[in-house]
Amino acid sequence: MMQKIAYAHDKCIDSQLLVFNVVALFEHRQLDIDTLLRGTQIFKQDLQQVEYHISPLQLGKLIDNALRMWPGxxxxxxxxxxxxxxxxxxxxxxxxxxxxxxxxxxxxxxxxxxxxxxxxxxxxxxxxxxxxxxxxxxxxxxxxxxxxxxxxxxxxxxxxxxxxxxxxxxxxxxxxxxxxxxxxxxxxxxxxxxxxxxxxxxxxxxxxxxxxxxxxxxxxxxxxxxxxxxxxxxxxQIGLPGAIRRLLLESCDNQYSLPAVAMQLSLSPATLKRRLKEYQLTFQQLQDEANLQKAIYLLAISGENNLNVAKRLNFADGNNFRRSFKRWTGQLPSQFKYWLAQN
Incomplete structure (x- = not known):
């Protein structure tokens, strides 16, 4: 059963954790809180509420401001x-x-x-x-x-x-x-x-x-x-990027296309693209991340060879997989076979 999904504008993040601590730390350093909260649509009095939540977009703007202002x-x-x-x-x-x-x-x-x-x-x-x-x-x-x-x-x-x-x-x-x-x-x-x-x-x-x-x-x-x-x-209970990544990682045949994922989420493909754009993400980015995670697991944990990994990830052949892996990481998959063993 799909978990309850948060979109970019949804008020899903408890402000009493990270947001409250950012504000408290800036107050302790006597940095301007009005500037910190500018453009976030978060107001200082809101943070006194027990159940006050903010959206991922608000959080991103807050972190933008905080990193720009912080002296270090x-x-x-x-x-x-x-x-x-x-x-x-x-x-x-x-x-x-x-x-x-x-x-x-x-x-x-x-x-x-x-x-x-x-x-x-x-x-x-x-x-x-x-x-x-x-x-x-x-x-x-x-x-x-x-x-x-x-x-x-x-x-x-x-x-x-x-x-x-x-x-x-x-x-x-x-x-x-x-x-x-x-x-x-x-x-x-x-x-x-x-x-x-x-x-x-x-x-x-x-x-x-x-x-x-x-x-x-x-x-x-x-x-x-x-x-x-x-x-x-x-x-x-989960953000849209996380929900999509989970679907892609749990896919056995590695054939979850954008339309198939949209159907699983009860969205049209156009709506899914728009929802991801709000996160400044594309479906291809998430698909590449999921494929890379699967590939590293198969190479470094399961000990599979390149050809078997290519088949498991539904690539046409080993060369196609190697080219994609190099695009994701800048290196060849053979360099990762013992990567975690060396960590």
Whole structure:
């Protein structure tokens, strides 16, 4: 059953999380809040409301303003550091009561729409390594780097807070090495790979079972139940880009065309194109992202050869697949067969 889908203009993002924290941080630095909120149609008094929500378009404009105004390159990292203590109610309780890293990831994936709805996550395993692959929902591609920095900073800081240990793992980042790389070393550590095809967090599977100090099974179950109840009543549960990507990834024959996806979403092809344009996305972009994710999984996790991957992805032949893979990543698929094994 298709989840309730949010379009670009839908008020689907809880302002009490990221938006409230951005405003609070700017106030603390004595930066002009009127300028921060200019053009967003968000007003300061709105943020005092318990159930005030904003749209993906409003969020994008807010992040545009914030990045332009912030006197440095660490805004996303600082917000990530505040992520766990700034969560509200049952979200905080559930995270604090998690038994270990694996349970924390399961909890986050199950309820991420209520804390970081701009993301989708998949957990993979190869040998003794675990991999968390992250893709953007809600069409935030223009701010991909910001949201990845925010998410990874929140992961590392939450892990440190709950386990009392330093994070030990590697980050594959899908953008060039920035000039301000010191921020990455400070907040994420030095095990970093830039210019990668997708965002992947890799770490030794032993970390999954390392006990958290505040683990409380009853507290975790209660928080999980209460948020699940709230989630079932929520008007929205996934963004349009995320819903399309999920359909494409779950397609066995890899033949989901734009008209077929539009039919699944009860939209006309023209309406689907228009809805995606509001997100500044095209169907082809999402299709390429899904194909790349499938290809990397088949190459690096399943160990398939190029010809088998080409067949699984419904390419005419291996050469066609290799050309497409190089267009997506700038490299040949053979260079990724042991990519995650090296992470």
């Amino acid at each position: 390159n660490d805004l996303a990292f600082l917000l990530g550091q505040q992520w766990l203590p700034s969560q509200s109610g049952h979200l905080t309780n559930g995270l604090l009561c998690c038994k270990h890293l694996l349970q924390m990831q399961v909890f986050w994936q199950r309820h991420h729409w209520h804390c970081q709805p701009w993301l989708q996550g998949w957990r993979w395993r190869s040998g003794q390594s675990n991999h968390l692959l992250l893709q953007l929902d809600l069409g935030c591609h223009r701010h991909r780097r910001f949201f990845i920095e925010l998410t990874l900073s929140s992961l590392v800081s939450s892990y440190k807070r709950l386990s009392r240990h330093q994070w030990q793992g590697q980050f594959a980042l899908p953008f060039p090495k920035p000039n301000s790389v010191d921020q990455y070393y400070k907040y994420l550590g030095e095990s970093l790979l830039f210019d990668q095809p997708v965002c992947v967090v890799s770490y030794d599977s032993k970390m999954n079972q390392q006990q958290f100090e505040m683990a409380n099974r009853q507290g975790y179950l209660q928080a999980n139940h209460l948020i699940s109840q709230k989630q079932s009543q929520s008007k929205y």
